[in-house]
Amino acid sequence: EVQLVESGGGLVQPGRSLRLSCAASGFTFDDYAMHWVRQAPGKGLEWVSGISWNSGSIGYADSVKGRFTISRDNAKNSLYLQMNSLRAEDTALYYCAKFGWRRTFDYWGQGTLVTVSS
Amino acid sequence: DIQMTQSPSSLSASVGDRVTITCRASQSISSYLNWYQQKPGKAPKLLIYAASSLQSGVPSRFSGSGSGTDFTLTISSLQPEDFATYYCQQSYSTQGITFGQGTRLEIK
Numbered sequence: 001e002v003q004l005v006e007s008g009g010g011l012v013q014p015g016r017s018l019r020l021s022c023a024a025s026g027f028t029f030d031d032y033a034m035h036w037v038r039q040a041p042g043k044g045l046e047w048v049s050g051i052s053w054n055s056g057s058i059g060y061a062d063s064v065k066g067r068f069t070i071s072r073d074n075a076k077n078s079l080y081l082q083m084n085s086l087r088a089e090d091t092a093l094y095y096c097a098k099f100g101w102r103r104t105f106d107y108w109g110q111g112t113l114v115t116v117s118s
Numbered sequence: 119d120i121q122m123t124q125s126p127s128s129l130s131a132s133v134g135d136r137v138t139i140t141c142r143a144s145q146s147i148s149s150y151l152n153w154y155q156q157k158p159g160k161a162p163k164l165l166i167y168a169a170s171s172l173q174s175g176v177p178s179r180f181s182g183s184g185s186g187t188d189f190t191l192t193i194s195s196l197q198p199e200d201f202a203t204y205y206c207q208q209s210y211s212t213q214g215i216t217f218g219q220g221t222r223l224e225i226k
Contacts, residue, residue: 037217045220047216047217050215059214095161102167102168106164109161
């Protein structure tokens, strides 16, 4: 059974940093690209960042470019999101999602909540 | 970036109704269009991939069509469990993925 478990969320002041983690199991992690998708309270889904299976291809939404860094450790079956210079508008539930062969988000975690507030 | 525009943003319908949601891309995305269903407090669930292919386990009352820039999601006969928010998502640009703004389907 595929499982994606996010952690690392919490309350953080504007301008500070936070690192999210996603622990994956139930599939061959290093065969797949992985992504982060966020959802602000009461709002829609927003793609944040994605990383290919070997970290050779990485992309970011314009809203986080230069502030967030995605990475993965295939030996640990883990995905990360380093978030720097956090802003109030980064407040959201952050989902880790597996990117399947059909270019879909076929599995999602339950999300970790990041709240940016003073 | 490729912009995805869904319509309507909200919709009221009754059990048994046929419902159609549309999604338009700002440029051609071939058939790299997926549909998701999200219920309150839950992660999104994949319904349709590649514009018209039904994800395993999804009821056949859900269907998708379209290619290029215009796409539709149709629910042929609404069931109580179908009241949720629906999102389209393009994966033509795999490191510039975008979602539609969502369509909230409510009970009339």
